[in-house]
Amino acid sequence: MIIVNKKNFVLDMISSLQLQTIIEVLIALAGFLVMVHGIHTEQIIIFFGGSLAFIFGGYLYQSKITQARIWQSGLTGQRKVEEVLSELDDRFTLINNVSLPFKKCDIDHILIGPYGIFLIETKNYKGEISCVGDRWEYQKVGRNGGIYKGYINNPSRQLKRNIWELKNYLDKKSKKIFGIDSFPYWIQGVVVFTNEEANLRTKDETVLVVVIDKLLDYIRNFKNEQLSDHETQKIVKLLRDL
Numbered sequence: 490m491i492i493v494n495k496k497n498f499v500l501d502m503i504s505s506l507q508l509q510t511i512i513e514v515l516i517a518l519a520g521f522l523v524m525v526h527g528i529h530t531e532q533i534i535i536f537f538g539g540s541l542a543f544i545f546g547g548y549l550y551q552s553k554i555t556q557a558r559i560w561q562s563g564l565t566g567q568r569k570v571e572e573v574l575s576e577l578d579d580r581f582t583l584i585n586n587v588s589l590p591f592k593k594c595d596i597d598h599i600l601i602g603p604y605g606i607f608l609i610e611t612k613n614y615k616g617e618i619s620c621v622g623d624r625w626e627y628q629k630v631g632r633n634g635g636i637y638k639g640y641i642n643n644p645s646r647q648l649k650r651n652i653w654e655l656k657n658y659l660d661k662k663s664k665k666i667f668g669i670d671s672f673p674y675w676i677q678g679v680v681v682f683t684n685e686e687a688n689l690r691t692k693d694e695t696v697l698v699v700v701i702d703k704l705l706d707y708i709r710n711f712k713n714e715q716l717s718d719h720e721t722q723k724i725v726k727l728l729r730d731l
Contacts, residue, residue: 490577493584493729509549517546566613566683567597573705574600580718582725587655589731594654601724604711606676608655609704610648614641615686622693644680645696652678659727666723674724675713679704 520542527536567585574583581602588595598609618641619626627641659672667673682689683701691698699707716724 490575491579491582492571492575493582493725494586513546513549515546516549517543520544520546566611566681569613569683569701570598570609570611570681570704573701574598574708576705577602577708580721582721584725584728587728587731589654589658592654592658594651596651596655599655599728600708601716601721601728602708603716603718603721604708605713605716606674606724607708607711608648608652608676608678610644610651610678610680611683612641612644612680613683615684616688618682618687618689620645620689620691620694620698623695644698645694648678648680648696652676662727666727674716674720677711677713679707 520539523539524536524543525539527533527539571583571585574581577583577600581600584599584601586595586597587599596608597611598607600607600609614627617628623643623645625641625643625645626638628638656672656676660670663669663672678696680696680698681701681704682698687700689698689700697707
């Protein structure tokens with residue numbers, strides 16, 4: 490399989506959060522030193538000013554660490570998808586981290602090959618995940634054994650929105666590339682859960698939802714339409730140039 494890596498917005502976010510945590514540690518450290526100075530000089534105002542900086546810096550640090558862990562989990566999931574799909578031959582091209590012009594639309598993966606076009610949304614959640622129609626619920630066991638509901642974006646709505654935006658973009662380019670007014674090929678959406686500790690239950694889901702172990706078989710058995718090498722290369726070039 491050929492892999493094309495666009496600018497990785499997940500990796501960029503992790504790097505940004507790491508830089509912010511360094512700044513916040515420095516704020517907390519400066520606040521601590523001011524506190525100590527206030528104690529030694531018996532200046533209450535300086536002591537309280539340092540205390541506020543110390544507490545504020547520590548709070549921001551914890552918040553950014555939590556966000557970084559969430560983004561790191563997402564990056565891990567994306568890499569698992571790439572690893573699994575690497576067994577496909579070079580008739581397939583995987584384009585990672587696709588952003589559409591002037592749209593708030595970040596697509597994890599687009600796979601183009603002889604069996605069609607697949608838009609893949611990756612989730613690396615663990616715990617109990619249930620979906621009925623377009624309604625998603627998520628709960629997991631905390632570090633102290635307590636059960637609580639975690640935050641989860643709606644994967645099916647996110648996937649459908651990304652497909653809609655991609656289709657609109659390809660429609661605008663279709664006249665020049667294919668000589669017709671609308672993009673002629675089906676875009677198959679897939680939500681993939683990559684964490685082995687995820688217990689997934691779905692009913693009447695509105696999009697295809699699979700666990701990572703089933704993704705490769707699904708791609709290989711998908712026979713909705715056949716794309717020629719020439720058609721595949723046209724689509725790959727169009728998406729690579731985004």
